[in-house]
Amino acid sequence: MIIKYAFRNLRRLPWRTLLYGFMVFFIIVSITASLFVWSATAKAKEGLHENYIFVASLVKRENTEIPLSEIFKCLDHESVKAFNVSMSEAEGMIPSGDAMLRMPSIEIKGEKKDVWVDEFGCNLLAVENLALTYPFFSGECTIREGTGLTKEGYNGLISEIVIPWWLADRYDIHVGDTVNRRYHRSTENMYLPCTVVGIYESRENVTDIRSYPAYIPLAVAEVDYGSFLSRMEIPTVERADFVLSSRDAFDDFVAHANENGIDFKKTNIVFNNSTYDVLASALDNIHTIAFLVFMLVLFIGIGLIVFVTVYLWKSRKDEQNLLTSLGMKKIKVNLMIATELCVIVIFSVILGFFGGRTAADGICQTVNDTVLARANASEKIQNMQSTEDFEITMPLEKNIKMDFSSKGYRILTTDVEMNELYTLKENEIxxxxxxxxxxxxxxxxxxxxxxxxxxxxxxxxxxxxxxxxxxxxxxxxxxxxxxxxxxxxxxxxxxxxxxxxxxxxxxxxxxxxxxxxxxxxxxxxxxxxxxxxxxxxxxxxxxxxxxxxxxxxxxxxxxxxxxxxxxxxxxxxxxxxxxxxxxxxxxxxxxxxxxxxxxxx
Amino acid sequence: MSILELRGLSYDYKTKAGAVHALKEATATFEKGVVYAIVGRSGSGKSTLMSLMAGLDVPKQGDIFYQSEDLRSFDRDRFRREHIGMIFQSYYLLPQLTAVENVELSLELAKYRGNKRKRAEEMLTLVGIKKEQFKKRSTQFSGGEQQRIAVARAIATDPDIILADEPTGNLDNENSMNVVKILVDLAHQYGKCVIIITHAAEVAERADIVLKMDDGILLTKG
Structure with a gap:
């Protein structure tokens, strides 16, 4: 009977009850929307932090040099996730081309083999982290076949090479083949076998194919080109890029580099934090606003709901008295009114939840289209100068775009699968x-x-x-x-x-x-x-x-x-x-x- | 045999100003087919007396007998559903219900076994509500009509006792007289015990017996 009466009353909702339902609906919409936006911005910021590639670049100033050994000292900072230095081996190359030179024959299992080399070759670049080289993170070059250099390769366990498409096409080289690197050591050429793990190609319209080198791991080069490096008093590099774990680690990293002998009179340090700062700041603002709205609506809304519920309850005193006088038990009268209010509240809360979620998506979309789009296109980012120091990491900043909704976030960024370092920690030697x-x-x-x-x-x-x-x-x-x-x-x-x-x-x-x-x-x-x-x-x-x-x-x-x-x-x-x-x-x-x-x- | 008997009924309650003795040893007997009017100034204890007679409240002292049986032995909610019909000054019709539904409501609560709709319509007809008005929301009726609907609701379950608390308080003279006539007819033609609490002298004049309340004391006037 209680349910029957309650639903009969609900079918003929008086305007006060209807207004009550709308009020609860709008409060729940506001609470849900602000909560979803608050949560979405938190996740988006977390996602931005996880996906952003923070690169601190040490770049030598004019007429100066950065010793390789000093670069290595920076690696034991706890925030360094990965790093890259690139060193060209001027005399190293992969023999190729038409002008082959005949080498002394060799005998394998009693069978004589002809050995040829070629004066025409492909230059070699030794890298610590292929993905962190400009052609790869800028998207100019991509791996066409196979993979990049592998973890084993970076660690020097396997002698690997990634070759350019033009060399592979010219000699029909495939992933898994073995090619031989040549370099000049003392008075003779050395020929070192290495396995082709990847073939890359350029998206650009290439005119000078020779500018696209083959890449070998630095760890292997450091060993193999020992004689080359030893001719220099101290091996030096022009720049080194350190991938840091977070935005906040930068200052500490700089201090660490300073303590370990990096002379900032001779070295510039560039950090690609601008886009992160702009986007994170925009997200922070939305996050804070959403939280304030949430708290405000929560307290005011709940207070209002309690007040109006009590008012509604009391306004039906006559009805309660009548039903009691007609012989309905008081508890049943109260249950009937409570049921009515509960149904309205539940209905409004459910509708409000979905309405809030839809509203949150609308708010997120608006934020994406306005605040974040403006942040992406902000003067600060767009005015970044393509200086010699900066241009190597700039694509990592400029290519970041993000949007988010209550369901999650999407960050469009350069896909860089870095070789992560295991760096020394305290009490490790x-x-x-x-x-x-x-x-x-x-x-x-x-x-x-x-x-x-x-x-x-x-x-x-x-x-x-x-x-x-x-x-x-x-x-x-x-x-x-x-x-x-x-x-x-x-x-x-x-x-x-x-x-x-x-x-x-x-x-x-x-x-x-x-x-x-x-x-x-x-x-x-x-x-x-x-x-x-x-x-x-x-x-x-x-x-x-x-x-x-x-x-x-x-x-x-x-x-x-x-x-x-x-x-x-x-x-x-x-x-x-x-x-x-x-x-x-x-x-x-x-x-x-x-x-x-x-x-x- | 009396249908309702009050013996030494007392009731008091506490306020911030102190205890209020709303009723002091009230004794009276009510019989079927008689119209009773209880008169008295505001605060004299009339409404308290009515709520005790309706079983809405319990006396602190004294007894109430319904057909010689102590009211304490009854389920008071059931007692009201089956034996009491109540009419109020403000009609107390549910605004979300139609005229016929308002009458049906009391039948539903009393678990009336017959055709509830038919019975409700009969009652409305009895009090002078036209058939085409049955399905109008109660708020669409005039005050007099609303009170007549309230009367129909009160008598729908065929109670022995009809308690009317200032039934003409919100009505003009003509409507008042119409409602009083219905109540008098209910007593004289249908044998109901009608107890009217009123300020209005012209209403009291129509009663068979007038009881006066004065400062919680019930006096028989004549």
Whole structure:
């Protein structure tokens, strides 16, 4: 009966009740709309923060240089997610073209193979992060086949290359093929095999195809082009781009860079935060307004609903009295009125919720079309000058467009899949490992010098022992950021210019003055036939290149280093790998990600 | 045999100013077929007396007997539904309902077993409402008509007792007399016990017995 009477009354809603329903509806619309806009702006800002690529670029000023080692020091800042430096290897190239040179034939499994090289070639650029190079993040170049350089490639575990479309088309090279890089080392050419992981193409109307190089990982280049880099006193770069985790990290990053020797008299720093700031500020404003409206409507609205409900209830006192006098129980009368009000409130709330959501989308759309569109087209962004310093990161700013609704947000930005770094954290020490080979000690070097000219059979055996059997004894050279974290002893004074090493106190070299280190040095040649390029490796049995390094101290073994490990300061480590080594999959350069935890005290 | 008997009825309530003795040991007997008028100045306890007789409230002292049975033994809501018809000065018609629906409402609440619509229409006809007006909303009627609809609603369930609280208070003289005539007819022709609370002397004059309330004391006037 209660329900029946309640619904009969609802069918003939008096205007007061109808107004009450409208009031509840509009309050709920306002609350829902402001809440959805508030939530949508929060999510949109979060999305902007997650999707925005914050790049701090260190750019050298005119007539100055940025040492590579200083760039590396900036990497251990906790906010650095990824970075890129590009170094062109002037003498490195991929042989190609018509003018082939015949190389000495080689024999594989008893079969003679012709080996050709070509004077016409494709330039090489070593990059730390392909996606962060201008042609790729600006959208000018895209990967046509395969992928970009992989994580393994960036870490130096695999010798990879991404080649331009014109080279691939010219020699019918496909992803998975092996090509050989050539560079000039000392007095001879080195030919180093690498796997093609990707082929890119340009969207531009290209006139000078030669300006599109092949890309190799910097980690591999640092090792392979050691001799090239070592000819410079300190390897330098023109710019380095650091991807930071957040907008707020910039100031701290600059301070960190400053503390680590970046001289801002010689270096400009550019941060691509303008678009973010403009969009975030617009979103912040809307967010705040939506919150204020929400709170205002919530308090006033709820107060109003309570007041009007009580008023409506009291205004039906006569009806309550009548129904009571007609014999209806008071509780039933109250339930009937409560049911009526509940139905109206529920109906209004449901309609209000959907109405609010629709209104929120309308508000979001209006904000997209006005505030955010204006923000995108703001003077601040549009007036960004295409300066030499800035133009490399500018596409990352200018190409950002966003809109949002109550269902989510959409951010149109350059799709950059970065190779993220594992940087050092507090209480972590190790930086990287590089397997080298101890060739001899000073006393063994004396034997080499003595018998270097004419060797007897016995002397020849000694020679073979030194250079070929001992060669197999691999040692891990560990570059560390802070040697004081290790227990060192018997430290000798040594000139800063030389590379000083620490060996285990249990090592047979603990009492030596110096040791000669080398990587395995293998020349490799490329065979080019009519259908493309195929790698044929040809080990060249000659004494490997080696260099003398001072042993300046010993360390006590611990769980992170012992026996065959050689400790070296990070600065010396860079010097060391620039002097030695050639990439091979089994003895590759391992990058910063390999972290050795500090021993617990 | 009396249909309603009051014995030593007292009622008081508290206000900020102190206790108010609205009714002091009121004793009276009401019989079928008689029109009673209860007169008295405002605040003399007339309405209190009426709400006690209707079972809307419970006396602090004294007893009420309906057909010699103590009212306490009744379900008071049911008692009102089945035995009491009430008429108010302000009619108290539900504005969202039509004339016939207002009358039907009391039948529905009393769980009337016959044809409710037919009975409601009969009652409206009895009080002089024309058939074409049955489906008009109650707010579309004049004051006199509304009160007649209220009378129809009060008698629809065929109650023994009709309690009318200032039924002519909002009506002009002509309408007042029409309504009073209906009430008198209900007592004299249909054997109802009609109890009218009124200020109006001309209404009281039409009653068979007049009771006077003075400061909570019920006096028989004649």
């Amino acid at each position: 190790g930086v990287s490992r590089h397997t080298l080979y101890i060739m001899m000690t000073d006393s063994e070097a004396d034997i080499y010098m003595k018998y270097g000219k004419v060797l007897s059979e016995e002397e020849q055996k000694m020679y073979d022992y030194i250079f070929y059997e001992r060669e197999l004894l691999a040692f891990d050279v560990i570059g560390v950021s802070d040697l004081s974290l290790f227990e060192l002893n018997t430290i000798r004074e040594y000139p800063y210019e030389i590379v000083g090493l620490y060996v285990s106190e249990n090592s047979p070299y603990a009492n030596e003055e110096a040791i000669y280190l080398s990587s395995r040095n293998r020349n490799e040649y490329v065979q080019i036939n009519n259908t493309g390029m195929n790698a044929v490796l040809a080990p060249n049995k000659r004494p490997p290149a080696m260099s003398r390094y001072e042993i300046v101290g010993t360390y006590k073994d611990n769980e992170y280093c012992s026996g065959n490990d050689i400790l070296v300061s990070l600065e010396n480590y860079h010097k060391l790998y620039s002097h030695l080594s050639v990439t091979e999959e089994e003895e590759c350069f391992k990058r910063i990600h390999e972290i050795n935890l500090k021993e617990a005290e």
